[in-house]
Amino acid sequence: MKKVLLLTPLLLWSLPAQAHPHVMVSVTTEVIFTEGKVAAIRHHWTFDDMYSAFVTANLGQNGKDPTTQELQPVAQTNIESLKEYEYFTFPKVNGKKAAFGAPFDYSMTFDGKDKTATLHFTMPLTEAARSKLFVFQIYDPSYFVAFQFDKGDPVKLLSAPQGCSLSVSKPRPLDGEEAKKLDESFFSGLSPGTDFGAKLADRAIVACP
Amino acid sequence: MMTRATARRAAFLAGVLALVCCAGAALAQGVGHNPFSVGVSEGGGQYGGVLGWLMSQQMEFERQISGAVRAIRTTGAGFWTLSGLSFAYGVFHAAGPGHGKAVVAAYMIANERALKRGLVISGLASLLQGLVAIAIVGVLAVLLSATAQRMRDAAEWVEIASFAGIASFGAVLAFRKGRALFAALRPPPPASRFVCEAADADGSHEHGPNCGHFHMPDPSTLGKKTFSWRDAALTVITAGSRPCSGAILVLVFSMAQGIFWAGVAATFAMALGTAITTGALATMAVLAKDLALRLTGGGARRGEIIGRALEFAAACLVLALGLALLLGYTLAGI
Numbered sequence: 001m002k003k004v005l006l007l008t009p010l011l012l013w014s015l016p017a018q019a020h021p022h023v024m025v026s027v028t029t030e031v032i033f034t035e036g037k038v039a040a041i042r043h044h045w046t047f048d049d050m051y052s053a054f055v056t057a058n059l060g061q062n063g064k065d066p067t068t069q070e071l072q073p074v075a076q077t078n079i080e081s082l083k084e085y086e087y088f089t090f091p092k093v094n095g096k097k098a099a100f101g102a103p104f105d106y107s108m109t110f111d112g113k114d115k116t117a118t119l120h121f122t123m124p125l126t127e128a129a130r131s132k133l134f135v136f137q138i139y140d141p142s143y144f145v146a147f148q149f150d151k152g153d154p155v156k157l158l159s160a161p162q163g164c165s166l167s168v169s170k171p172r173p174l175d176g177e178e179a180k181k182l183d184e185s186f187f188s189g190l191s192p193g194t195d196f197g198a199k200l201a202d203r204a205i206v207a208c209p
Numbered sequence: 210m211m212t213r214a215t216a217r218r219a220a221f222l223a224g225v226l227a228l229v230c231c232a233g234a235a236l237a238q239g240v241g242h243n244p245f246s247v248g249v250s251e252g253g254g255q256y257g258g259v260l261g262w263l264m265s266q267q268m269e270f271e272r273q274i275s276g277a278v279r280a281i282r283t284t285g286a287g288f289w290t291l292s293g294l295s296f297a298y299g300v301f302h303a304a305g306p307g308h309g310k311a312v313v314a315a316y317m318i319a320n321e322r323a324l325k326r327g328l329v330i331s332g333l334a335s336l337l338q339g340l341v342a343i344a345i346v347g348v349l350a351v352l353l354s355a356t357a358q359r360m361r362d363a364a365e366w367v368e369i370a371s372f373a374g375i376a377s378f379g380a381v382l383a384f385r386k387g388r389a390l391f392a393a394l395r396p397p398p399p400a401s402r403f404v405c406e407a408a409d410a411d412g413s414h415e416h417g418p419n420c421g422h423f424h425m426p427d428p429s430t431l432g433k434k435t436f437s438w439r440d441a442a443l444t445v446i447t448a449g450s451r452p453c454s455g456a457i458l459v460l461v462f463s464m465a466q467g468i469f470w471a472g473v474a475a476t477f478a479m480a481l482g483t484a485i486t487t488g489a490l491a492t493m494a495v496l497a498k499d500l501a502l503r504l505t506g507g508g509a510r511r512g513e514i515i516g517r518a519l520e521f522a523a524a525c526l527v528l529a530l531g532l533a534l535l536l537g538y539t540l541a542g543i
Binding site: 021022023024025047048049050051053054055056057058059073074077078081082084085115140142144145146 | 243244245246247268271272274275350354355356357358360454455457458459461462464465466
C-alpha cells in the first residue's frame with residue numbers, strides 16, 4: 001500500500017480543486033433605515049486596478065476613461081450574474097439567515113485618478129426581515145474574489161435612529177483544529193465545509209435600541 | 210491460489226481504482242463561472258494553512274505586478290522587477306491545483322518514463338498557455354478593440370474546447386490502455402512467446418503470425434515503446450490551451466497603461482515559472498511510477514500487469530477529469 005500512499009498526494013494535488021483569488025474588492029456599504037429598522041443596504045465595490053482595467057477595456061471613447069453610461073452594460077451583466085452567488089452578501093436578522101430582494105439602482109463608475117472601477121447597487125430586505133439587529137458578511141465562498149472592507153469607515157448608517165451602534169470586526173484567527181482541517185482540505189482537494197468562508201470574512205454588526 | 214504477492218497486487222489495484230473514484234467525486238463539484246471571472250473557470254478553494262500562505266503570496270504578487278507595470282510606464286525602470294515577479298507568480302500559481310497539471314501528471318503515468326521528454330512537454334504546455342493568453346488579448350483587445358465581454362466569451366470558448374479535448378484524449382488513452390491491460394491479464398501462450406521474442410530481437414516489434422500478437426515488454430521498457438509524438442502533442446495542447454486569468458489580467462492592464470509589450474514579457478516570465486513547477490510535478494509522476502513498479506516488481510509479468518493497470522487508471526483519470534469539467538459547464542447552464 002505504500003505506493004498508493006505515495007501517489008495519493010500527487011494525483012490529488014493535481015485536481016482542479018480551485019486555487020486563489022484573482023480579483024480583490026474593497027467594500028464600503030451603507031445600511032439604510034426606514035422607520036427605525038434596517039430596510040436595505042447599498043454596496044460600493046471597488047475593484048483592484050488590474051481587474052478594473054480588464055472590465056473597462058476598450059469601453060472609453062478615443063482613449064478616454066469610460067463614462068458611467070458606457071459602463072452600464074457591465075453593471076447590468078454583473079448584477080444579473082451575481083444573483084446566483086447571492087450577491088456575495090450574507091445577512092443575518094435577529095440571528096437568522098435572511099435574504100435580499102432584487103437589487104436596484106445599480107451602476108458602475110470609473111475613477112480616472114486611481115484607474116479603478118466601482119460597482120454600486122442597492123438591495124432591499126423584505127418587509128418581514130426588517131429589524132433592529134442586523135449582521136452581514138461579504139465573501140466569495142469559492143474565494144475567486146477576495147472581499148475586504150475598505151480602510152477607514154467602510155460601513156455607514158443612513159437615517160438610523162438615535163443610539164444605534166455599529167461594529168465592524170475582523171475575523172478571529174482560526175483555532176488549531178480549524179487550521180488543520182483547512183490544510184487537510186488542501187491535500188484532499190475536498191471542501192473543508194461551507195462555513196469557512198464565513199469564518200474568515202469581515203463582519204458588520206448593526207444594533208439599534 | 211491467493212499468494213501474498215497477489216493480495217498485495219489486488220490491494221494496490223483497489224487503491225488505484227479508489228483514487229480514480231474519489232478524484233471523480235471531487236471533480237463533480239463542477240466549475241460555475243464567477244460573476245467577476247475573466248472567462249476561465251478558476252475558483253478559489255478555502256484558505257488558511259499551506260493554501261492560505263500560497264494565496265497570500267499570490268495576492269501580494271498581483272499587487273506588486275500591477276505596481277511594477279505602473280513603474281515601467283512612469284519611470285521606464287522596473288522591467289526586471291516585473292519579470293522577476295511574474296516568474297515567481299508563475300511558480301506559485303502553478304503550485305496550486307489545476308487541471309493542466311492533472312493532464313500532464315496522468316500522461317506521464319500513462320505513457321512516459323523518459324524524464325527529459327516529460328520536462329519538454331511541461332515546458333511546451335506552459336509556453337502554449339502563455340501564447341494563448343497573448344493571442345486572446347493581443348488579437349481581440351489590442352487589434353480589434355474588443356471589450357471584456359468579448360474576451361470573456363473567447364476565453365470561455367477556448368476553455369470548453371480544451372475540456373472537450375481532455376475528455377476525448379482521456380477516452381482514447383483509456384481505450385488503448387484498457388486493451389493493453391486486458392492483453393496483459395491474459396495468460397501468456399508459452400509456445401509462441403519465443404517466436405515473438407526472436408522476431409522482436411531487433412526491437413522493431415514486428416512479428417509473424419505465429420506470435421499470436423501478444424505483447425509483453427519488460428517493465429523497464431514500459432512506456433518507451435509506446436511513445437507517440439501525437440500523444441505528446443495532444444498532452445501539450447490539452448494541458449496548455451486554456452489561458453490563466455493572471456496572464457489575461459496583466460496583459461489587459463499593460464494594454465490599458467499603453468505598454469502592452471510589458472504584459473507580453475510578464476506572460477513569458479510567468480510561463481517559465483509555471484514550466485518549472487509543472488516540470489517538477491512531471492518528475493514526481495515519473496519517479497512515483499518507477500518506484501511503484503520497483504516496489505511491486507519481481508517478475509516481468511506481474512510488473513507488466515501493475516504497470517498497465519496504473520496506466521489505465523491514469524488514462525481513466527484524464528477521461529473523468531475532462532467529463533467532470535464539461536459537466537461543470539452543462540450544470541452552470543452554458
